[in-house]
Amino acid sequence: MSSSPYSGTVHLDEARRVAIFGGTHGNEMSGVTLVNLWMNNCAEIQRKGVDTKPFITNPKAVEKCSRYVDTDLNRAFTPENLSTPAGGDLPYEIQRAQEINRMFGPKGSPEAYDVIFDLHNTTSNMGCTLILESSKDHFNLQMMNYIKKAIAPASCLVLLNEHPLLKYSTSRSVAKHPVGLEVGPQPQGVLRSNIFEAMRVILKHALDFIELFNAGMHFPTCTVEVFRVADRIDYPRDANGNIIAMVHPTLQDCDWEPLNPGDPMFQTFDGKTIHYQGSCTVYPTFINEAAYYEKQQAFVTTRRETLVASSIRKA
Numbered sequence: 001m002s003s004s005p006y007s008g009t010v011h012l013d014e015a016r017r018v019a020i021f022g023g024t025h026g027n028e029m030s031g032v033t034l035v036n037l038w039m040n041n042c043a044e045i046q047r048k049g050v051d052t053k054p055f056i057t058n059p060k061a062v063e064k065c066s067r068y069v070d071t072d073l074n075r076a077f078t079p080e081n082l083s084t085p086a087g088g089d090l091p092y093e094i095q096r097a098q099e100i101n102r103m104f105g106p107k108g109s110p111e112a113y114d115v116i117f118d119l120h121n122t123t124s125n126m127g128c129t130l131i132l133e134s135s136k137d138h139f140n141l142q143m144m145n146y147i148k149k150a151i152a153p154a155s156c157l158v159l160l161n162e163h164p165l166l167k168y169s170t171s172r173s174v175a176k177h178p179v180g181l182e183v184g185p186q187p188q189g190v191l192r193s194n195i196f197e198a199m200r201v202i203l204k205h206a207l208d209f210i211e212l213f214n215a216g217m218h219f220p221t222c223t224v225e226v227f228r229v230a231d232r233i234d235y236p237r238d239a240n241g242n243i244i245a246m247v248h249p250t251l252q253d254c255d256w257e258p259l260n261p262g263d264p265m266f267q268t269f270d271g272k273t274i275h276y277q278g279s280c281t282v283y284p285t286f287i288n289e290a291a292y293y294e295k296q297q298a299f300v301t302t303r304r305e306t307l308v309a310s311s312i313r314k315a
């Protein structure tokens with residue numbers, strides 16, 4: 001990466017090697033189905049100057065239609081896991097993470113894939129959400145701006161997870177430019193046509209962006225609205241760890257809508273309201289996500305921010 005003193009344009013390498021991951025969670029059916037479709041016929045995802053590989057990351061979990069077999073693959077790409085000596089006694093997803101790291105990484109190396117899109121579905125009412133892991137990745141920020149403009153008046157929000165404690169080691173993190181795509185609401189194990197089509201359209205625009213970038217297009221500086229992960233909120237629990245309240249009806253399905261101090265947050269089984277006690281307005285998302293009960297998470301709070309993306313062009 002170099003910066004020209006005249007224009008401030010950041011010159012970046014072409015993004016020739018791109019992967020589309022589906023089935024990182026085996027019960028998130030839009031991503032699984034799209035990737036299977038594209039493995040049978042890749043015409044739709046081909047672009048000039050881009051080599052795009054569709055790939056099922058957790059085939060055993062897809063087979064079982066479960067999130068994972070031994071452990072969550074989308075938490076498995078830690079330096080420790082990736083450097084542990086390989087062996088048949090390791091949990092399946094750790095072995096798989098090592099394989100994926102060999103095929104698409106190594107993570108953090110110059111040989112790693114340029115872009116990985118990882119397709120997920122949520123049971124939350126989040127709509128189309130792109131997930132980024134860095135506020136300094138100007139290629140990805142420009143891609144977000146391009147996609148948002150291309151799909152307007154439909155909307156697509158950007159969730160930024162670079163929280164030092166809440167960030168996790170994703171499958172896509174082996175790429176230089178990791179992009180998560182989370183579309184919902186869709187129940188686990190279920191395909192919904194509206195969710196499937198929304199995901200497909202985002203991928204189309206994302207690949208168009210890469211083709212244009214590789215063809216030498218200049219992308220002028222722009223701003224991108226993001227929702228930055230701030231906190232994780234658990235369900236209220238009793239001393240034995242059992243849940244004693246549900247997401248409040250006025251919060252349920254209200255992903256991305258402001259939650260103000262004092263607003264209802266949970267409702268106990270005997271009808272009492274528990275209010276949000278934070279000190280400022282937050283934007284909750286992943287509200288009542290099915291997969292997060294085991295992670296002790298009822299929703300995450302985010303703060304709205306505007307990031308500046310530098311102008312970019314290929315080197």
Ligand SMILES: CC(=O)N[C@@H](CC(=O)O)C(=O)O
Pocket residue numbers: 025074120121122123131170180182289291
């Ligand atoms: C519902 C779900 O699986 N969400 C994803 C979000 C992500 O890809 O960052 C996960 O927790 O791994």
Ligand SMILES: [Zn+2]
Pocket residue numbers: 024025028119120121
């Ligand atoms: Zn998922």
